[in-house]
Amino acid sequence: MKKYLVMTALLLAAVTVGWAQSEDNAIKQVLRNETEGFFKRDKAQWSNAWAHTPYIHFAANLYGGDFMLVKGWDKLEKHFASQFKSSKISDKVSVQNANYTIRQKGDMAYVAYDQTLVDSHGKTTSKESRVLEKMNGQWKIIDVTALTNLKNFGLAQSK
Template identity: 35%
Template sequence: MKKITSIQTIIILLFIASIYVAAISKETAPVAIDYDKEQTQILQLIDTESKAFWDKDYDKWAACWVHAPYIRTMGWWKDGGVTVVKGWDERDSRTKGYMKDFPKPNPQNVRRENINVRIFKDAAWVTFDQYGTDTGEPLLDMPGLSRETRFLEKHNGQWKIAYAGWLLEGKKQ
């Protein structure tokens, strides 16, 4: 029986290692993203969330959000200054309170312009200018120009909002 030398052993081990490395590092095709489909779903979610908020449809509104401690809402308007809401528990309780204190729907006829959407596998960010109407509701109206930002995540195949930001400039139409 022929004895295997150290060099032969090293060559065999290198061969086996190269097969292993090739197998575990085999490149797979990147996940194809249907940008038009995803953008349509994202913009529909933003519209659904806004409409549900102004219509005081809590369940529909809540279904649009990630329910996690890391979510944020940050905004500014001249009557209220800076608003920062940290986490789903705070966002949830504040919105329930608003809807309880102002139960009458105040539908908005918003116009969105300058929409910028960036989509990744399971995340997206969107910026846009939004023009809202003045319905006379002091706490929930967004009349005039508002600079808006949303960060979304995909959970179980569905887009959800994880961050909403806004700067209400006001009456520029």
């Protein structure tokens, strides 16, 4: 009997680990789809990564020194509309995400990671964080914080 209990416990542990890895991979794919969709000017791919709710939140500092803060899907979609009006892609961008920290609890997930964008102008690095909510079985972004140009703020790019 004891042998069966141990085997059952080991089986449940293996299934749980496999499920968590599957969820982590699904979350990473949503993040990649959102960024790649943006740079490919693929509005459907970009939009599909987001929750279309009034409580989404987007905050980023930009290389020109500006800071962007947008709340609500309608405002975010409107803010980026000009990016998608032109189907011309000005430069091919390679997206490299690394050093993930993912914390899931029920239908919510928090993710922090390093992002590197490589194009013909060089390499851009940033510290990224996202909050995702699982809606109808699909992970959707509800919060973005993107911190770029950290050296100009006296912040180290620690890993």
